[in-house]
Amino acid sequence: MAEQQKTRVTVDIYGQQYTIVGTESSSHIRLVASIVDDKMREISEKNPTLDISKLAVLTAINIVHDYIKLKEEYDRLLQKLHKEKDE
Structure with missing residues (x-):
């Protein structure tokens, strides 16, 4: 099975830069980071x-x-x- 190509994107979340590596598009990774930052x-x-750690945990919970x-x-x-399909 072929390995998916990895995307590496640097994002800013709550004033900190993170390099995210994943198989999704860079726009998807940026969107995820933006949602986390906004929350x-x-x-x-x-x-x-x-403090930042409690904020991060509450963000994850939300x-x-x-x-x-x-x-x-x-x-x-x-x-x-x-159900509607079966009727």
Whole structure:
């Protein structure tokens, strides 16, 4: 099986530069980094005394929460689609 080509992109998240390596496009990697940065800034505005590690953990929790909610909605819609297809 052929190995996928890796993309290396340097991004800025909350004032820190990170080099991200992955198989997605550079625009996708930048989008992901931008969402993380935006979420960190949003949480930081509401909780300005958080240190960076707590901010990062809260950001991860918030993003995973959003992911789970979207996945649940996706699964619900998929079940509905299959149910309608079977009728």
